[in-house]
Amino acid sequence: MKRKPSTEATAAWIRLMRVQTRVLDAVEQDLKKAGFPPLAWYDALLELSRAPTGELRPVELERQMLLPQYSTSRLIDRLVDEGLAARRECKMDKRGQFVEITEAGRELQKKMWSAYSAAIEKHVGSKLSDADAMKLCGLLDRLGCSCSEAQLPAIGEGASAR
Amino acid sequence: MKRKPSTEATAAWIRLMRVQTRVLDAVEQDLKKAGFPPLAWYDALLELSRAPTGELRPVELERQMLLPQYSTSRLIDRLVDEGLAARRECKMDKRGQFVEITEAGRELQKKMWSAYSAAIEKHVGSKLSDADAMKLCGLLDRLGCSCSEAQLPAIGEGASAR
DNA sequence: GATGATTAAATGCATCTGCATGGAATAGTC
């Protein structure tokens, strides 16, 4: 069972690992230099702000963000500590709770998007034509284990799942 | 300076983050289930085994693997603890040292490649034609901040830089 | 409506990471 993957497949694997690491690091660094928290915080705030009522169950957030349960739990801790979100009792299911984004949370999300979008443009957009970006999407989607949510994101957004 | 990146660029960014995470996790899980250590160990062992003398300076390893200095230092610690590599004195420069791969290290690298290559085939190769894999390489390379080492890897290898 | 299985969320513990600093050797400058 040796010599399985083609040279091309192996090369693609290596590129995928390297380039993602590079680009992610670059974007995270830009955000950090601008004084912002990690991208995961942005993702969580975005999900919360998108929710019609501004609140989600931790389990839902977990599924949206593709994060392990304990990781979500602790991320929420930090958001709450910083006053960006608040835990609310869940009356229908007393095991659970709701996490609600605060006004400060909404503001931070918007401010971060400004820096975040600039970083995306700098490290991705400026290096690829729109047509090529779409080709890249298509190829990457083939690798995604049915990771749909296929639609392109609405404007003013962005997510990362990391 | 708002609304900078195109929808396409943003979509590509999201795919890149998500798909890489998914694929990496899948491959790491396969390796772990087969009882192997993390991919970073493989990368280090591969670099060492490729060196003509079977030894490298930590600084060189660091550059090859694109890892922070302290991270390399601790990775070497673990390899040495497990008997996969050994530290050797460096006589030309007494600040430094050499790290030499052991026989056990070479064996582990080969065994891991067997599982690793199968995982690459399963999670990448089988989902993309060779032609598409090359297209993907081309697009990703455009994002790499001049992350050359452009040549396709020789057979029986693979690296990841994470 | 009691009982066992399942689900929601938190947390203790060991490990890993990032960051900053430290010590030791070398290189550069005058």
Added chain:
DNA sequence: GACTATTCCATGCAGATGCATTTAATCATC
């Protein structure tokens, strides 16, 4: 050759992560 700057590597510490377990509530079945 003394002095400063730089390079190589290790490490203390704080925070983050993975894993397993715990607590509490709900569900399913009888």
